[in-house]
Amino acid sequence: MRREGTQRSCHCQHSSSERERELSAMGSVPEEVALGFGGLVGDLREVYESGRTRGLEWRRSQLRGLVRLLEDKEENIFDALREDLGKHRAESFRDEVGVLKKSVVDKLRNLKNWAAPEKAHTPLVAFPATALLVPEPLGVVLIFSCWNLPIGLALEPLSGALAAGNAVVVKPSELAPSTSAFLAANIPRYLDAKAVKVVEGGPEVGEKLMEHRWDKVLFTGGSRVGRLIMTKAAKHLTPVALELGSKCPCIVDWLDSSRDSQVAVNRIIGAKWSTCSGQACIAIDYMLVEEKFAPTLIELLKSTLKRFFTKPEYMARILNEKHFNRLSNLLADRRVAASVVHGGHCNPKALSIEPTLLLNPPLDSDIMTEEIFGPLLPIITVRVNVR
Numbered sequence: 001m002r003r004e005g006t007q008r009s010c011h012c013q014h015s016s017s018e019r020e021r022e023l024s025a026m027g028s029v030p031e032e033v034a035l036g037f038g039g040l041v042g043d044l045r046e047v048y049e050s051g052r053t054r055g056l057e058w059r060r061s062q063l064r065g066l067v068r069l070l071e072d073k074e075e076n077i078f079d080a081l082r083e084d085l086g087k088h089r090a091e092s093f094r095d096e097v098g099v100l101k102k103s104v105v106d107k108l109r110n111l112k113n114w115a116a117p118e119k120a121h122t123p124l125v126a127f128p129a130t131a132l133l134v135p136e137p138l139g140v141v142l143i144f145s146c147w148n149l150p151i152g153l154a155l156e157p158l159s160g161a162l163a164a165g166n167a168v169v170v171k172p173s174e175l176a177p178s179t180s181a182f183l184a185a186n187i188p189r190y191l192d193a194k195a196v197k198v199v200e201g202g203p204e205v206g207e208k209l210m211e212h213r214w215d216k217v218l219f220t221g222g223s224r225v226g227r228l229i230m231t232k233a234a235k236h237l238t239p240v241a242l243e244l245g246s247k248c249p250c251i252v253d254w255l256d257s258s259r260d261s262q263v264a265v266n267r268i269i270g271a272k273w274s275t276c277s278g279q280a281c282i283a284i285d286y287m288l289v290e291e292k293f294a295p296t297l298i299e300l301l302k303s304t305l306k307r308f309f310t311k312p313e314y315m316a317r318i319l320n321e322k323h324f325n326r327l328s329n330l331l332a333d334r335r336v337a338a339s340v341v342h343g344g345h346c347n348p349k350a351l352s353i354e355p356t357l358l359l360n361p362p363l364d365s366d367i368m369t370e371e372i373f374g375p376l377l378p379i380i381t382v383r384v385n386v387r
Contacts, residue, residue, distance in 0.1 A: 139215030
């Protein structure tokens with residue numbers, strides 16, 4: 001989180017409203033100013049209503065700016081993700097920079113077709129009238145990004161909002177401070193600083209932002225905060241897109257040849273541990289496995305994990321001490337600890353937990369009733385009765 005109070009206190013000859021306008025014009029709004037906003041939302045709405053963001057050329061210029069940002073600042077992005085999450089550069093490129101660049105380039109290629117009017121059916125009673133379906137931008141969009149994919153899930157929705165011709169505010173997660181600072185410093189340099197703003201800060205900043213009317217809110221995070229966002233948005237009838245987590249199961253009901261079994265295990269490991277050490281809403285939360293296949297599956301998982309993760313730095317670390325304690329407490333339950341068949345080592349200094357397999361932990365334990373969001377994988381065996 002950036003703190004600029006010392007610098008600003010040196011300019012006492014300016015009024016607070018003047019300082020807020022100056023900072024807003026640069027495209028980055030620190031927490032102290034965001035709490036008052038100083039006309040931020042009104043300025044963005046004025047820019048949008050002027051028609052500045054509607055033209056295809058403006059939209060293309062913003063998408064090209066995102067591509068340049070990703071190319072010019074690739075190493076800086078890797079550094080920020082390493083500082084915030086301990087991500088290896090290969091993971092950062094695969095899950096954030098590389099896939100994001102590909103997505104933005106795809107938008108550039110298809111933008112003209114997406115924005116083109118389409119003929120719409122008209123009933124006979126309306127003859128000789130014709131109708132067109134014309135895509136229109138929504139207006140001013142607010143994006144809340146998350147901490148586990150802090151570049152990808154900030155810039156991906158931003159690219160979509162810009163491609164559609166909207167003015168945008170991006171609120172990065174305060175739990176990824178290096179990435180938040182990177183976005184605040186660089187988005188104004190590569191994009192239209194009058195139409196795209198970055199607001200840094202914690203939960204209180206998010207609450208203040210939601211007191212204003214938006215034309216669309218995009219939120220990635222947990223269900224508790226998602227409910228708060230939806231509740232506040234309802235006041236203004238603002239449409240909201242929530243991307244939340246859950247307990248995502250993986251079902252294994254057949255293992256055939258050794259080759260197919262290895263392919264399945266490779267995919268399971270990739271889906272569980274490769275993205276931010278399992279700290280992802282799309283990660284496998286637990287497995288349901290037919291009982292007769294469990295021994296083979298577990299042995300393959302053990303051997304493949306040893307091959308895939310030969311060094312600790314190949315996996316991202318746990319976000320912070322709070323999340324580390326939450327995960328280690330899941331293993332502290334004696335009934336759960338007794339079910340560990342692989343891994344389980346926790347390093348509080350490095351905030352790392354090695355990939356851990358658990359066989360049939362109690363179904364009423366916290367690890368089976370809460371979203372895990374970490375490198376722990378319970379395996380639940382089931383019996384299939386064929387009549």
